[in-house]
Amino acid sequence: MAWFRHDKFGMFIHWGPYSALAGEWNNQQIPPHTEAEWIMQRFNIPVADYRERAHQFNPVRFNADAWVALAKATGMKYLVVTAKHHDGFAMYHSEVSKYNIVDWTSFHRDPLKELSDACQRAGIRFSVYYSHREDWDDPNGFGNNWDYNPAKKNFSQYIETKAKPQLKELLTNYGPLGLVWFDRGMDTPQHAAEFADLVHSLQPQCLINGRIGSYKQELMGDYQDMGDNGMPSGGLDEDWETPQTLNTTWGYSKFDQDWKTPGVVIHRLVEIVSKGGNYLLNIGPMADGTVPQPSVAVLNEVGKWMSRNSESIYGTTASALPEFPWGRTTVKGSKLYLHIFSWPADRTIRISGLNNGVNSARLLLDPTHKLPVASQDGNILITVPAAMPDSRDTVIAVELDSPPVVAPPVVTQDSDTGFELNYLTAVTTGNAKKRFNRDGGFHIAKWTAPEDIASWILSVSVAGKYAIKIRYAAAKDWKDGQYILTVGHHEMKGPVKATGDGYQYATFDAGTILFPKAGQYRLELKPAEKYSHYLMYLESLTLEPVGQ
Ligand code: JFZ
Numbered sequence: 001m002a003w004f005r006h007d008k009f010g011m012f013i014h015w016g017p018y019s020a021l022a023g024e025w026n027n028q029q030i031p032p033h034t035e036a037e038w039i040m041q042r043f044n045i046p047v048a049d050y051r052e053r054a055h056q057f058n059p060v061r062f063n064a065d066a067w068v069a070l071a072k073a074t075g076m077k078y079l080v081v082t083a084k085h086h087d088g089f090a091m092y093h094s095e096v097s098k099y100n101i102v103d104w105t106s107f108h109r110d111p112l113k114e115l116s117d118a119c120q121r122a123g124i125r126f127s128v129y130y131s132h133r134e135d136w137d138d139p140n141g142f143g144n145n146w147d148y149n150p151a152k153k154n155f156s157q158y159i160e161t162k163a164k165p166q167l168k169e170l171l172t173n174y175g176p177l178g179l180v181w182f183d184r185g186m187d188t189p190q191h192a193a194e195f196a197d198l199v200h201s202l203q204p205q206c207l208i209n210g211r212i213g214s215y216k217q218e219l220m221g222d223y224q225d226m227g228d229n230g231m232p233s234g235g236l237d238e239d240w241e242t243p244q245t246l247n248t249t250w251g252y253s254k255f256d257q258d259w260k261t262p263g264v265v266i267h268r269l270v271e272i273v274s275k276g277g278n279y280l281l282n283i284g285p286m287a288d289g290t291v292p293q294p295s296v297a298v299l300n301e302v303g304k305w306m307s308r309n310s311e312s313i314y315g316t317t318a319s320a321l322p323e324f325p326w327g328r329t330t331v332k333g334s335k336l337y338l339h340i341f342s343w344p345a346d347r348t349i350r351i352s353g354l355n356n357g358v359n360s361a362r363l364l365l366d367p368t369h370k371l372p373v374a375s376q377d378g379n380i381l382i383t384v385p386a387a388m389p390d391s392r393d394t395v396i397a398v399e400l401d402s403p404p405v406v407a408p409p410v411v412t413q414d415s416d417t418g419f420e421l422n423y424l425t426a427v428t429t430g431n432a433k434k435r436f437n438r439d440g441g442f443h444i445a446k447w448t449a450p451e452d453i454a455s456w457i458l459s460v461s462v463a464g465k466y467a468i469k470i471r472y473a474a475a476k477d478w479k480d481g482q483y484i485l486t487v488g489h490h491e492m493k494g495p496v497k498a499t500g501d502g503y504q505y506a507t508f509d510a511g512t513i514l515f516p517k518a519g520q521y522r523l524e525l526k527p528a529e530k531y532s533h534y535l536m537y538l539e540s541l542t543l544e545p546v547g548q
Helices: 002-007 017-021 036-042 047-055 064-074 111-122 155-173 189-202 262-274 293-312
Strands: 009-013 078-084 125-130 179-182 240-244 277-283 327-332 335-340 348-351 358-363 366-370 373-376 379-383 394-400 410-412 419-422 427-429 433-437 441-445 453-460 464-473 482-487 490-495 506-515 519-527 537-545
Touching: 002 078, 009 064, 009 125, 017 036, 017 047, 064 078, 064 111, 064 277, 064 293, 078 111, 078 155, 078 179, 111 125, 125 155, 155 179, 155 189, 240 262, 262 277, 262 293, 262 327, 277 293, 293 327, 293 335, 293 394, 335 348, 358 373, 379 394, 410 419, 419 453, 453 537, 464 482, 482 506, 490 506, 519 537
Parallel strands: 009 078, 009 277, 078 125, 125 179, 240 277, 410 453
Antiparallel strands: 327 335, 335 394, 348 379, 358 366, 358 394, 373 379, 419 537, 427 453, 433 441, 441 537, 453 519, 464 506, 464 537, 482 490, 482 519
16 A cells, blocks of 8 residues: 555546547537546437447547656646546457457557556556446446346446456556546445456456445445545545545536536645545546647646645645635655645744744745744744745645644534544544445444443533433444443443444433533543444544433
8 A cells, every 4th residue: 555655646537438429429418517438328228229439439539648648747646547447348458358449449459458558658657447346348247237138237247347357457458557446336345356356367456446345235345435535524434535526527528618627626625635545637638649638727727736745745644624714634654734724914834733842944946944933822833924835835845743633533512412433533543444435424333342442522612411422333243232331430331232234323222410510521432342243334423412
């Protein structure tokens, strides 16, 4: 995972016969803000018709070095290109099926081979996207119920005769892959495990994204993918990545000119990296093999910012500091990078919640010039020049006396209700981990022993009795588990009840607690003993006042 955690920023490429349809079929346009690479399914295009259009695909202006140079100039370190999307068409020379760009079109070249070689030359990590379940061309693949009778599908035959053999080709003929980006999950965990085993058997170093498995099961990949354009509210205790479109479609649409600005892209990159994630930003090249000029313009602007500021992105780790009015922070050892999105009128940047001494603060772009630093009521104050050097994001590098020491968040209560405790304000220790799953959303998992703890700091403003409820999911063979809930000096033990497979959350009473007086209390939840399974998938805890 070291390269993935260092590189942070990748280029996604969605390119195939759908790029030639460009969002239109038989004078019908796809609705605004829908995905152009889904056009075959959206308009139930018959396989025979789509195959004919694929036959005409001929990207004569394709130049792999140009695409890779664009990624490199943008500051992107890895590239993920669609080898086969849901339409079933292979954008590489496949021996498994003639339905591929070399055999099926007059182009007769292998773009993935050319991209793999160009990446090698440029020092960019080459990776592939492979839709291992959805295949609208193959009679036994998922998804095409307009040409094929679903009752007659033999999905196992599809994965044995097409998906796995093609994956094997990609893992054999295109050099070392950084990762395989699977999509839309798999019908059973067993089938998903077979794909993971295949990757590991051929390229043990190759990473696997989180969409390889059934969305109802635990993550089977090496890192988690957020939903498209998704963003966690807070940090996660695992590696994760957000894929995002540059407009609103992955595959090229001639109707979609809703491009994100360079500033939005830079702010998104900083937010994702500040929360410990990677940003996989997409381009949708056109049928002739060129990249839409507006995409190039945005990426070139982002690249200018990255060329000057990438020290504050590559190799950084998640910051425990929250978002500030002026922007966000990234961390590298004892260095804290302040990403100033909006310049303070009073020329003072305030940092709260940081229990460190400051050795120095400098504009990243003007390292010779020390900025004045002061402290006031526990805040660190940095005086900045009057004019904002970079209107999109001016970075200040702050040398601290140690890696950032950040006080844990304090959960306050709404006046009439009580407390809602969830992954966002939890401090996890041991193997208790904040995770994300398509079905489970944000939750705490992986805890199996008393040293695996989730804790919260509560600021009780209304003393008195509170009813505690726990909302969790637990598989049936986890029901021998017991939890220990400690609030202040009060300890409660409770049984874990089975709620069903996957992330079927249910809410249970956990007793009542008396807060004798207003003030700060620490609440912690942990397994009572060491178990061979997780304690539970914890979604949240609530404390509701029940009067004196
Ligand atoms: C999938 C594909 O269907 C789509 O065409 C594109 O390739 C995209 C990157 O991945 O679309 C998804 C998959 C997952 C989510 C949303 C769209 N999700 O997790 O919210």
